[in-house]
Amino acid sequence: MIRFLRKLRSNKGIESGILGLLLVLILTTTIAMEIDFFTTTLAKEHIIMALESTEIYALMASVDYTPMVTSDMGFNSESARLTFENEIHAKLRDGAGTFFHTIYWSDMDIVIESNDTEAYIWVSLDYSPMQFVKSANNSLFPSKSKLQHIGTPKVNVKVASKVYMYKS
Amino acid sequence: MSTFCKKLKKNNKGLSPFVWVIVMMMILYLFGFAMDFVRISWMRHTALNEMSLAARVCGRQGGFDDVIPADWDKDAGFPYYTRIQMLNILMPTMKAGGITAWELTFNDNTLYKPPSQLTFNIGTPVNVKMKISYSWPMLSQMLPASSGLQTYELKTKVISEKIIRSGQIIN
Numbered sequence: 475m476i477r478f479l480r481k482l483r484s485n486k487g488i489e490s491g492i493l494g495l496l497l498v499l500i501l502t503t504t505i506a507m508e509i510d511f512f513t514t515t516l517a518k519e520h521i522i523m524a525l526e527s528t529e530i531y532a533l534m535a536s537v538d539y540t541p542m543v544t545s546d547m548g549f550n551s552e553s554a555r556l557t558f559e560n561e562i563h564a565k566l567r568d569g570a571g572t573f574f575h576t577i578y579w580s581d582m583d584i585v586i587e588s589n590d591t592e593a594y595i596w597v598s599l600d601y602s603p604m605q606f607v608k609s610a611n612n613s614l615f616p617s618k619s620k621l622q623h624i625g626t627p628k629v630n631v632k633v634a635s636k637v638y639m640y641k642s
Numbered sequence: 643m644s645t646f647c648k649k650l651k652k653n654n655k656g657l658s659p660f661v662w663v664i665v666m667m668m669i670l671y672l673f674g675f676a677m678d679f680v681r682i683s684w685m686r687h688t689a690l691n692e693m694s695l696a697a698r699v700c701g702r703q704g705g706f707d708d709v710i711p712a713d714w715d716k717d718a719g720f721p722y723y724t725r726i727q728m729l730n731i732l733m734p735t736m737k738a739g740g741i742t743a744w745e746l747t748f749n750d751n752t753l754y755k756p757p758s759q760l761t762f763n764i765g766t767p768v769n770v771k772m773k774i775s776y777s778w779p780m781l782s783q784m785l786p787a788s789s790g791l792q793t794y795e796l797k798t799k800v801i802s803e804k805i806i807r808s809g810q811i812i813n
Binding site: 527 | 661662665669672673676679680683686687690691694697698701764765767797798799800801803
């Protein structure tokens with residue numbers, strides 16, 4: 475056994491192989507982390523922008539335009555909710571080719587309140603961004619006890635957006 | 643032939659340079675992909691930002707005219723952006739974002755068209771589309787298959803709300 479270890483120690487091929495492997499691992503992980511950092515940031519901005527523009531659309535599409543007088547907007551909350559749900563599903567996708575690994579549609583909260591002169595829509599949505607370097611708890615690498623989570627997305631991000639519409 | 647192959651198999655002393663070349667090539671491809679990916683994502687983000695801005699302005703003022711409409715409520719404190727002004731706002735930002743070829747349409751009418759086709763009555767849904775062309779400049783240097791322009795289309799919807807803002811009564 476000792477003889478074998480001595481031989482192994484003097485074998486330069488193994489040494490350079492391990493160094494090369496480490497170098498390749500460091501380089502690929504660095505590149506993956508760079509992409510992850512970028513996509514995570516963009517994913518958040520993208521989802522907030524999509525929520526806001528869809529909220530504005532849902533609010534504006536649910537006003538009774540014919541005839542309309544300035545004292546009452548004729549706002550229909552149920553129509554706004556349906557419009558929002560349809561449009562946000564059409565606008566945001568998850569899976570391959572997107573910034574999002576999973577969008578948790580079933581956890582989406584929508585609150586709409588209105589009166590004659592103003593209305594608002596508040597939405598919160600959870601998602602997990604697309605990531606190459608998987609993380610169990612937002613740290614750079616998962617701890618030893620969490621290695622079993624590698625391969626499953628655990629970084630859930632909650633976003634919320636509220637848009638008011640009011641008669642000036 | 644069989645003996646030659648056996649000899650070749652046993653002789654692995656000159657293998658490491660080949661392995662290194664292959665590994666370095668893979669790293670270079672990966673690096674090129676990462677750089678291009680970040681660049682394209684940034685272009686997409688810039689386009690999305692600018693489209694959202696143009697869409698919101700379009701909805702708020704009911705499209706784009708070449709002159710400020712006579713019935714525009716100036717006292718409300720909201721500026722009116724004409725078609726040319728909007729183009730002048732978008733163009734420098736798109737250029738700074740690395741987007742050289744792009745097209746912005748409102749209900750399939752491009753921003754470059756005459757203003758009569760870019761004004762929308764109150765309550766009209768407006769489909770806003772932004773098409774951008776992009777390429778993989780670094781990756782295409784190494785992999786010829788990835789050369790050439792590709793297009794990306796971004797979409798959003800707005801409702802024309804001009805009259806609501808100006809506080810008029812419609813019958």
